[in-house]
Amino acid sequence: MPVADVRQTVDLRILETTDLHVHLHPYDYYADCPNPDFGLSRLAELVDRARVESGNTLLFDNGDFLQGTPVGDYFAYDMGLREGDLHPVMEAMNAMRYDAITIGNHEFNYGLEFLEKSLARADFSVVSSNIARALGATPRADQMLVKPYSLLKRHVRDRIGLMHELTIGVLGVAPPQIMTWERQQLQGRLQVRDMVESVSAWVPEMREAGADLVILLAHTGIGPLRHTLGMENAVIPLARIEGVDVVLSGHTHQVFPSRAFADIPSVDVERGTIAGKPAVMSGFFGSHLGVIDLAMQRDGGVWRVVNHHVETRALRDASMNFPQVAAERSQPMRSPKVRKIVERAHDAVLASIRQPIGQCQTPINSFFVYLGKSASTALVAQAQKSFVAERLDAAHAHLPILSAISPSKAGGLGGARNFTNIAAGQLTLRSIADLYVYPNKVAASRLTGAQIALWLERSASAFNQIHPDVQDQPLMNPAFPGYNFEIIYGLHYDIDLTQPARYAFDGTEIDPAHSRIRNLRFNGAPLDPEAEFVLCTNSFRAQGAGCFPGAEPATICFENPNIVRDVLREHIEREDELRIDADSPFRLLPIEGASVVLRTAPAALDHLRLIEGYAPEVLGADKKGFLRLRLTLT
Known part of the structure; x- marks a missing residue:
């Protein structure tokens, strides 16, 4: 679609990781051998490349980052976390300069206290709009576990070099089945609302507070077309909610866009949309990076998405030998620092699991x-x-x-x-x-x-x-x-x-x-x-x-x-x-x-x-x- 006025057009790139499950290093701990197809340290190089290509970039994680490999077990059970300790997942995410993350169901596997200690030193927003310590009469009256949403103020450059301020609203959701799957850990301590109910309640407040763009971090898969109360895989009903502009999904370890979803009504795998909204799901274990490119145009003081492109980039297909030109774009490389963080954790875990x-x-x-x-x-x-x-x-x-x-x-x-x-x-x-x-x-x-x-x-x-x-x-x-x-x-x-x-x-x-x-x-x-x-x-x-x-x-x-x-x-x-x-x-x-x-x-x-x-x-x-x-x- 052609864009009429380049003076008011901003190109914004949104990057997604999801379902990392503590796959920090490109290594299969179960087979005790390298596996280059997975791992956040390699994915960090794809993030560096994506930032080099686009000046206005945001990075999000969609949940299930804390459990899934012996690395997670080592820091939960063997080493443990004391108050003030920095979990290697958070340290790596801090180094990669994530803008916001949401909480998945597997974040609760090690208990609520461990999760809270792990999140305490995050340098970015942690959002979840349907997980509460106690429910109120309405979603907005709930006592939330973390912030339901965050408004990110970002200065972005348009196509002719002029600067603008964008307010980007980010909120998250996770399946209400958390309270069934983790009943022993959470009963009497947390409550979880239906995802569609929560998002429908919070998005209007985000718009009232000045959000120019609303991004939903939806730790849920592409499932039934119709909303039913308490559904687990609710991406399609969530995408239909008025005021949601972009959907980042996960939970089911699949890739979207892909032909696996070609025959589902409301889903367009060619354009990468669900209910007309740009959407992405980037696999699991750091196998893929989700990329959504938006062209946003200001009309009458209101920013609107006028064009988009959606893709996923697979580690399996990626050559990591790309020119180191980040300095020219004021985008310092993050991946070398991430590698050092990950290697420290990796060495400690190998010594443990080989007993x-x-x-x-x-x-x-x-x-x-x-x-x-x-x-x-x-x-x-x-x-x-x-x-x-x-x-x-x-x-x-x-x-x-x-x-x-x-x-x-x-x-x-x-x-x-x-x-x-x-x-x-x-x-x-x-x-x-x-x-x-x-x-x-x-x-x-x-x-x-x-x-x-x-x-x-x-x-x-x-x-x-x-x-x-x-x-x-x-x-x-x-x-x-x-x-x-x-x-x-x-x-x-x-x-x-x-x-x-x-x-x-x-x-x-x-x-x-x-x-x-x-x-x-x-x-x-x-x-x-x-x-x-x-x-x-x-x-x-x-x-x-x-x-x-x-x-x-x-x-x-x-x-x-x-x-x-x-x-x-x-x-x-x-x-x-x-x-x-x-x-x-x-x-x-x-x-x-x-x-x-x-x-x-x-x-x-x-x-x-x-x-x-x-x-x-x-x-x-x-x-x-x-x-x-x-x-x-x-």
């Missing part, structure tokens, strides 16, 4: 977890069950104990490296982190056999429906997150993939008449739907995350402050040599004339004997680096 804790002569991996052949999930299930069994109260000790676990790392959006892969021999603290990524606490639920069966139906929606006499059908539903693929150890069951799934990938029930679980047995006998069980799981799942039938606070019968990784460590350390019962609790039923394609890690080639019953054939690697295996289901 030996035990021995295991069996390789532990998650390459074939969707076929039930997974020593990684079997080991966590064993540790959970032993821990809970030793501590159950008398009211539940008579009940049989089962253990449910989903893989922490099973490919998906994390890529072909995102699998647990621990060689036989010495186990270290790194091994524990590789086995279980999240700082979830141990919990257990009291469920009936009927609820257990529905739990498995929910998990079985991870698979596509497979048709007889059709070759090379994709086995897995790519929309289904691997961390919701629950395996229940202590049972035996079959999965009939000729049948449609009862549940959608997000847990919504499609049709109660659909059923994939067959021959569900406990101790060799059909599972009694009326019988009661203690199902070991984690705090996140037991509170209701993932929409598993029966998983809710009312059914929790055991909670413990120990995180699952500590339970794993204790389990490994008390064994002279760890033994893992990795027999699969389930099998995929034969389907006449059918074959499927499983995407897994290239390293799985050395372990194909584990799935020889499926007669695996190697089809090579796909464009994302996954190994493709043809499996026969007959």
Whole structure:
């Protein structure tokens, strides 16, 4: 679109990072090797380049920066933060000169006190408009955890070199499910409003206070078109709110604009808009930098967006050898300082995670977890069950104990490296982190056999429906997150993939008449739907995350402050040599004339004997680096 008056036209660049999850260094701590595709220190170089290219630039982070790697755990659990300490994430962000950030759901994993200490020395605004210490009669009357919004005064240069003052309003939101996922940490201490309700209330005040442009830091994904109270992925309804000019999104670890969203009404992947507003989502772990370029024109004293361009820049595609011309544009390079900060933290963490804790002569991996052949999930299930069994109260000790676990790392959006892969021999603290990524606490639920069966139906929606006499059908539903693929150890069951799934990938029930679980047995006998069980799981799942039938606070019968990784460590350390019962609790039923394609890690080639019953054939690697295996289901 042509701009009529260059004298009043300002070009403004907005940069976004999101879902960093403490990936500061380009390093895979689980595999203990470099990974140049991720990391804030490398992303800082892309930020430097973007600032060189544009004189008027703002940098924001969209949340989930505090937890996700052994770096986060080291500073939360091993080192800790005292009053006044500077967390390396904040130190790096200060060095990069962020303008504002918002809070994601994973910021609360280590507790409210740790979060507050981490934020205390931020040199930029921290905003969240729907997280409150106490709710008032209206959103504006809430007692907020941090500022609901910030007004940033910035002097910007127009296209002919004249200076103007812009007031840029920034507000943030996060999913209200925080209060379910982190109930143990936050109950009675925080409350969370619906995101659309909060933004709708605060934007008018921001405009009244003089905001020329309103940028929404929305730690939420692109989901349903219509607003429902308390929805988790609300980008589309949020973008429709009058007065919001730009949406920066995240939470779901996806990239926007991309063809993945091409068929959604209100979403234009060519123009990079949602409900007509420029929007971006920049992946995860520092994989991408989101870039929105705005042309703003003043008309009658009011600044309006008259043109825009949206893109994401991937580290994987970036050459870091660009001319050092920042000094000519009064933009000092920040990345060298960031590298020094990150390397100090990196060295301390490496020394910690390489501590030996035990021995295991069996390789532990998650390459074939969707076929039930997974020593990684079997080991966590064993540790959970032993821990809970030793501590159950008398009211539940008579009940049989089962253990449910989903893989922490099973490919998906994390890529072909995102699998647990621990060689036989010495186990270290790194091994524990590789086995279980999240700082979830141990919990257990009291469920009936009927609820257990529905739990498995929910998990079985991870698979596509497979048709007889059709070759090379994709086995897995790519929309289904691997961390919701629950395996229940202590049972035996079959999965009939000729049948449609009862549940959608997000847990919504499609049709109660659909059923994939067959021959569900406990101790060799059909599972009694009326019988009661203690199902070991984690705090996140037991509170209701993932929409598993029966998983809710009312059914929790055991909670413990120990995180699952500590339970794993204790389990490994008390064994002279760890033994893992990795027999699969389930099998995929034969389907006449059918074959499927499983995407897994290239390293799985050395372990194909584990799935020889499926007669695996190697089809090579796909464009994302996954190994493709043809499996026969007959």
